[in-house]
Amino acid sequence: MLGFGTIAKKVFGTPNDRQIKSARPIVEKVNALEAEFQALTDEGLIEKTKALSERAKAGEALDSLLPEAFANCREGARRALGLRAFDTQLMGGIFLHRGNIAEMKTGEGKTLVATFPAYLNALSGEGVHIVTVNDYLAKRDAEWMSKVYNALGMTCGVVYPQQPDEEKQAAYACDVTYATNNELGFDYLRDNMKSDLGQMYQRAHNFAIVDEVDSILIDEARTPLIISGPAQDRSELYQTIDKLIPELTEEHYTLDEKTKNATFTDEGNEFLEENLHVRGILPEEQSLYDPESTTIVHHVNQGLKAHKLFEKDKDYIVRDNEIVLIDEFTGRMMSGRRLSDGLHQAIEAKEGCDIQPENVTLASVTFQNYFRLYNKLGGMTGTALTEAEEFDEIYKLGVVEIPTNRPIARKDDHDQVFRTAREKFDGVVKSIKKANDKQQPVLVGTTSIEKSEFLSKLLDEAGIKHNVLNARQHEQEAQIVADAGKLGAVTIATNMAGRGTDIQLGGNVEMRVLQALAETPGADPEETRTRIEAEVAEEKEKVKEAGGLFVLATERHESRRIDNQLRGRSGRQGDPGRSSFFLSLEDDLMRIFGSERLDAVLSKLGMAEGEAIVHPWVNKSLERAQAKVEGRNFDIRKQLLKFDDVMNDQRKVIFSQRREVMESEDLAETVGDMRHEVIDDLVAQYMPPRSYADQWDTEGMYAATLERIGLDAPVMAWAGEEGVDDDVMRERLEAAADEFMAKKAVAFGTENMRNIEKQFLLQTIDEKWREHLLTLEHLRSVVGFRGYAQRDPLNEYKTEAFQLFEGMLDSLRTDVTKKLGQVRPMTPEEQEAMIAQFKAQQEALAADRSEVDSTPSAAGAFEPAEGFDENDPTAFAGVGRNDLCPCGSGKKFKHCHGKI
Incomplete structure (x- = not known):
């Protein structure tokens, strides 16, 4: 007996069938216009684009322009490439324009499909991004499809790594821009580290079409994009820990291959503590369980993971003395991509490669949050239905299965x-x-x-x-x-x-x-x-x-x-x-x-x-196993996203504030408000409301005003006057501070002062945001333990992250006010002294060069330290790893006698 759902499907069709049915009349309209557009000259196609663009900019809905735009684009592609789009390709284009994922089988011509919605949405003049999985495809597709766009009077560009600035800006200014997901994300982060609007690459995030959408929005969404700078060199620690890991036995640790995690047992912790004491990494009086040992425990854990969970030629390969990761989903090398939290360094130590220093995060974003910036998003792939739930929940993207042009x-x-x-x-x-x-x-x-x-x-x-x-x-x-x-x-x-x-x-x-x-x-x-x-x-x-x-x-x-x-x-x-x-x-x-x-x-x-x-049963049980794994991976990504959403809200605030600062011609009012808020805080701290005069700390207030605002105000004299309370003190300090900064603006020149304010504000925002990112990373790593105290880690993270953010904004105001208070123009004497110092440095450098050139040989330029004996261990005492080796070789110590 048939179930009710099965009968309903037979009568009404599946939701997918109904979607396809709704697109057929539009395809018929496009087909009806074909003869009219075939009759146009090449110039006629371009004129048609201009007319459609004017209508779009005048406010006409893109949906009403769709039949004409698609007919024009089909004719442009036929003339430029000799390809006439099938009805199923037009249908794919319709669903992409509606903000869906078009699931189209391999060989159905997805590259051409993208030109239709891209052309239609570019008519508004706000630009369209077409996202590919690698640079080769971005360049190939842009070169191939630019013929279509050019035939229609539109511009087409491509963005790739290490591209010259002018070329990259021109590519983003095009009507249609091809780029990889990585480059788009990194350019977004770079834009929000710039200090001048004219240097920024990206325009508005209008519409993006993501090719291989499952690979980009799901598989790669597990790792965020991070722009980082180098931290201190810890090569020695990694190499010492690496020698320790092979001595472990199976009773010392447990592996969980499902979650790619490794943990030490109690026996393992005892073994480690003993050996780390012997090797001098862990001080004798310190235990592995002490808070001071957190960093060492972290690195030992990463060393264990590197040895037991990462396999050479499967997870990474060694090429030119460098560890290159392999993407588990595409089998491609991910050059330039590094594992975070010291795991990459642990693998470098394991394989005997040069250890690159760890990095500190300067800016980061997940693909989920980057692609949710777009007003509209569409995607194409051969396989999306299995992840339809995730696409809908995270990106609000529906999945439509497009019929094949010919039966399979x-x-x-x-x-x-x-x-x-x-x-x-x-x-x-x-x-x-x-x-x-x-x-x-x-x-x-x-x-x-x-x-x-x-x-x-x-x-x-x-x-x-x-x-x-x-x-x-x-x-x-x-x-x-x-x-x-x-x-x-x-x-x-x-x-x-x-x-x-x-x-x-x-x-x-x-x-x-x-x-x-x-x-x-x-x-x-x-x-x-x-x-x-x-x-x-x-x-x-x-x-x-x-x-x-x-x-x-x-x-x-x-x-x-x-x-x-x-x-x-x-x-x-x-x-x-x-x-x-x-x-x-x-x-x-x-x-x-x-x-x-x-x-x-x-x-x-x-x-x-x-x-x-x-047997079909075996297929079914395997599909169930795969569905379980996919479900678990989805839960992990969802949880990661919930945590990242907290940071994302803060990121949006900071980035929008930076943009406002860059767009403003005059920030005097903004920095004035900041100064007044700092004064409010000072008065509240040293002259608490409803307190008596003998409870005021006027000396502390004088010192704090001098330090935080650079203002030498007669605070103590004011406080001794009759009728002065906290409100009067606040008004007097604000007036004195405003006058002090106005005189400074006159000394610098108004325009110079406005530039100084803008640069100080941008620099301080960037410094504070970097510190805040690091603090959030540390908070994230410890907040999970709150679960043991019956508290929700996510809520704890939200609450504390908000408090940290408010604290960051307070310290931002204080720092900007302090820097502006301390800055002053140089006197003519100071300028002359600075020029003289610069000339002296240049002359000294020139003298050094001529001395080096006159030495008979480079080898003879280095001599062993006096009384040096390489068999005496004390000969190397106190030598830094980056210092020259005392043996006189001319090499750095770490590359000579200090080589491990």
Whole structure:
């Protein structure tokens, strides 16, 4: 018997069906306008853009402009690229414009889809950002799609790291700007560290379209973007602790692979305390449980994590004596990204790399809070439905599944589960060989570099020719992916999320043409293209006969989305294909999330060596395990966000205040109000309301006024006059302070004084915000323990963070007033003395250079210290790690006799 929900769906359709239905009339309107727009000249398309833009700026709703804008954009793309958008692509564009996520399968042309809503929303003149997962895709898409925007009379720019300032500002000023999520976030933080409006990059946050939206807004949202500066060098501590970790035994610690956490047992703490005393890291009288030991305990914990939870070639690789992290979701190297809280330094010590100093946070933002700045947000991906709840709850984004242009013809096999990893890989190699014998292209998905290289060895032994795509082959990725659909190709890929290059059966025409023209520069491009198109078409038919692309996954990921992304590489645009997952009970997901029951079932079934179990029930239980992991990860992200929201509210206040300061021409009134508030506080402190004159501390008040305002006021004389109370004192001090600052403004010149006020205010805001961020980090690390006292850590954090913020604003007023009170113009004599000192320094530098040049050899310039004996330990007493070594080598001590 059918349930009520099932009957309702049959009668009314699913919510997704209703959404699709609502967009069809709009698509029909766009199609009806096609002939009219085809009749326009190239100039006519540009004139149409100007007319639409004027209507948008005059206040006409974008929804009413949509049919004409989409028709104009479709015609522009047809002329510029030779691509006529399908109805399903227009539909994707409609839902992006409405602020939804358009789930579109691989090969449905998402790059072109983004141009429609981008063009429509750019008509308002406020700019549109298109967000990609890496710099290669940002540059490629901007170069490719700029032809469409240019044909329509719009500008298009691209933002990338280390870009010259003028170029970056010009890119942000364009109608449409392509950029990576990282660069957009960092530029937002950099803008809010600038001291001049003219140096800022970003305009208003109007509309953003996020490509690979699940990867950017979910997978990468776990780590905030941080701009930091160097702190003190602690290399020695990391290296000493690193030598201690291998001495630990399993009884000294416990690991939790689910949460990637490691903790010491009581035995471990005793062992550590004893050894840290011996090595001189922990003072003899100090225990690990003392508050003073917090830093050491923290670093020892990070050392344990580095050794036990981070694997080389899976979580990171060592390249050029540097630790480069690997993104677990895309398998890409994340150059420049570092783990925080000293964990990266612990891994550097473990691998014997140079240890970079830890950093202090100057500014930070999470992707969740950055992307929520936009007035409207849209996203595209092949896999979003599994995370629909999170998109809705955090970003208010709905997910709409767009139908494919042609029906999917791919066959998805049930999972095959083997007892051991060895049996599984034997099965994988047999399956690849079987497909390869009939020339069917195979794409093999693995979860780590280590496993991809292990499988590569097995295929070499079996004599199967193949390509490997992982973080080490990062540069050749587009070429490897483009060739993966050729007849007989076997490609091993660490991950297939957001590769940006389609796997086309028979090969990628564009890549083949570029390659051919690079090899023979004098060849005729048209002739070359025609020849290659014919070759690819012929090969494509052969591949189809062989069964299309066979996607074979060697493991399931924690996230179903990643599995679906891999699966979706096969069967694009109605092509035939097949997908299959090979698993074993030794896989991470199976091992961590309860394979005991499954192992017991397999034992009862009495499975033979090398035999696999294939059943829909197994698929269901695996999906449940994945759903549990995803749910837990969502809870972690939600909790992180709740804490970050507290900081985000404060960040918005500080950043908006900075902007107001930069936009103001005259801040005299603002700093005057600050000065008066400081005076209010002084009077309240030293002349409490409703107190008698003999209870006033006028001497303390005089000293505080001189220190905090720079004002030498006759406070004690005033206090002795008849009828003077706290209100009279406040008025007199305010009048005297205002007169004192007015005279200062005359001495400096009014314009100079306004500039000084602006710079002091900005510098002090930045200093205070940096200190506040550090305080919040420390508060966050300890507030979790309040849970043991039956108090909600989040509420505790909110309350204390608010108190800290109010305290920061009070000290901001005091510091600005104090700095402005102390600043004074230089006398002519002081100016002359400063110029003379500068000249003397320059002459001394020039003399030093000529002396160095005249020395016979660099080696002879250094001599051992008098009475130096390298066998005497006292010879190195008191030498700093960055001082020159007393042996006379000319090297720093840490690189010579102090090398650990």
